Amino acid sequence: MDHEQKIDIKIISHSSIPKYIQVAECIINEINSGKLKIGEKMPSITELSQKSALSRDTIEKAYKYLRSRNLIYSVIGLGYFITANDSPDLLSIFFLINKPSSYKMEICNAFVDAIGAKGNVSVSLYYCDENLFIDALKKNIGLFDFYVIIPHFSNKSSRHQSNTDKALSVLESMPRDKLILLDTVKEGITGNYGAVYQDFKNDIYEALEKALDKLKKYKKIILIYPTKTVFPYPELIATGFKSFCMTYDFSFEIINDIHKNFTLENNDAYITIHESDLVNLMQQIKTKNLVLGKDIGVISYNETPLKLLLDITVVSTDFRAMGELAADLILSNKKETIKNEFKYIERNSL
Numbered sequence: 554m555d556h557e558q559k560i561d562i563k564i565i566s567h568s569s570i571p572k573y574i575q576v577a578e579c580i581i582n583e584i585n586s587g588k589l590k591i592g593e594k595m596p597s598i599t600e601l602s603q604k605s606a607l608s609r610d611t612i613e614k615a616y617k618y619l620r621s622r623n624l625i626y627s628v629i630g631l632g633y634f635i636t637a638n639d640s641p642d643l644l645s646i647f648f649l650i651n652k653p654s655s656y657k658m659e660i661c662n663a664f665v666d667a668i669g670a671k672g673n674v675s676v677s678l679y680y681c682d683e684n685l686f687i688d689a690l691k692k693n694i695g696l697f698d699f700y701v702i703i704p705h706f707s708n709k710s711s712r713h714q715s716n717t718d719k720a721l722s723v724l725e726s727m728p729r730d731k732l733i734l735l736d737t738v739k740e741g742i743t744g745n746y747g748a749v750y751q752d753f754k755n756d757i758y759e760a761l762e763k764a765l766d767k768l769k770k771y772k773k774i775i776l777i778y779p780t781k782t783v784f785p786y787p788e789l790i791a792t793g794f795k796s797f798c799m800t801y802d803f804s805f806e807i808i809n810d811i812h813k814n815f816t817l818e819n820n821d822a823y824i825t826i827h828e829s830d831l832v833n834l835m836q837q838i839k840t841k842n843l844v845l846g847k848d849i850g851v852i853s854y855n856e857t858p859l860k861l862l863l864d865i866t867v868v869s870t871d872f873r874a875m876g877e878l879a880a881d882l883i884l885s886n887k888k889e890t891i892k893n894e895f896k897y898i899e900r901n902s903l
Contacts, residue, residue: 560589560596562605568653570676572607573614580619581675584635585645585696595625595633622673644672644883647697649689651681651705652784656855656872660735663876664701671884672698681707681784683717690723699883701733705787713785716741730888733879737787738890747882748890751870753789754796756895757854760868761797763897764852771822771850773804777830780809786826790854794824817841822850822903824868835863851902866903870895 562579564572583589595601598616602609616633619625623643626636648664650657665674675697679685683706690700704724706714721741724732729744738750761768768774778791791807798805811825811833825831831853843849845864853860856869871894878891 560601560604562601562607564605564607565653565678568678570653570658570678571614573611573618574676576601576605576607576611576615577618578676580615581624581673584624585675585693589635591635593635594631595635597632624673643670644668644699645697646672646674646699646701646883647693648674648676649686649700649702650676650678651686651703653678653680654784655857657703659872660703660876660879663873664880665876667877667880668884681705683720686720687723690727694727697731699731699733700727701735701879701883703735704737705784707783707785711781711783711785713787715787733882735875735879745888747879747888749875749878749882749893750890751893751895753787754793756870757790757793757868758797760895760897761794764866764899764903765801767850767899767903768803768822770820772820773806773818774798774822774824775805776807776824777811777826777834778807778809779827779830782827790826811837817843817849819843819848822852824852824854826854831860831865845902856896856898861900864900864902866900867898868896869898 560580560583562576564575568575580589589595595616596604598609598612602612605612616625620627623636625633627633646668648661650661661676668674677689677693679689686704686706690702693700702724704716704720706717706720708714715737724742729746732746734742734746734748734750736749736751738748776791776794778794779786795805795807797803810827811830813833815833815837817837823834825834831851834851838845838849838851845851852866852868854868856867860867875893878893881887882889882891
């Protein structure tokens with residue numbers, strides 16, 4: 554049988570997931586679907602490189618990754634083979650992510666690290682698309698020991714939806730003892746399952762309360778909340794922000810983006826969610842020679858190393874903790890609903 558034809562390699566060039574991981578996941582999918590059998594010989598690195606139009610280095614890294622997860626083994630002079638899994642305790646886990654952001658990959662990477670050698674994790678993306686979400690679950694139900702799912706959707710108006718009737722129907726059909734939900738808890742799913750979630754409305758409200766003394770020196774607080782993006786943000790973020798401002802009698806505004814002709818005002822504080830808005834805001838602050846934390850305030854949603862480097866105050870859930878807590882639910886066989894820690898990290902931009 555022609556092994557080259559059996560392995561269907563699909564690469565998403567703009568994805569934040571490294572190409573070698575995408576190659577490995579394609580091969581894992583072929584194994585899970587039964588197209589590649591235990592003991593079957595794999596194509597050589599050169600063969601698969603030529604077939605997929607990817608570099609030898611990418612394929613070699615993919616094979617090394619598969620070997621580290623004990624899914625293939627090599628025999629000198631003969632090549633690579635699909636391995637039988639000798640450990641009955643090794644878990645198979647399907648991890649379904651809504652978008653290829655650095656935050657979601659941090660959750661996934663922390664989860665994989667915490668699972669370690671106790672399980673094999675297959676990662677899939679559905680890009681906030683209801684149909685892709687349903688298709689991914691239907692194709693994989695029954696193939697894995699656990700399903701870790703981050704459910705967020707974009708409707709026809711490119712607005713955020715935390716659930717849809719069809720998505721809930723598929724989730725409701727899944728075995729509860731195999732289900733772990735991340736980032737959001739779904740009302741309407743009955744039974745006892747595991748979850749690690751953010752409370753988007755109260756998280757931002759309580760985080761801004763910690764910044765209250767700093768915010769009082771500004772005449773207005775402006776939230777840049779994108780309403781129409783490829784991957785929309787939960788509207789409860791804006792709800793929690795508005796509730797905070799009304800409770801503490803702040804003048805406030807919610808705008809869609811920071812565009813080139815936007816006029817910055819001294820003594821205003823800005824809260825950015827989308828990275829591009831933070832970049833545009835910082836460029837305008839620099840152009841106008843404004844002093845962060847004095848002339849203008851900036852808070853950014855979701856922590857990154859760059860924000861630490863730029864000394865930007867952030868409000869952020871602990872993404873790594875979310876992945877680790879999800880892994881612990883599986884490894885400890887617990888069915889709990891856990892609120893993930895949300896932090897206010899004060900720096901000199903406020």
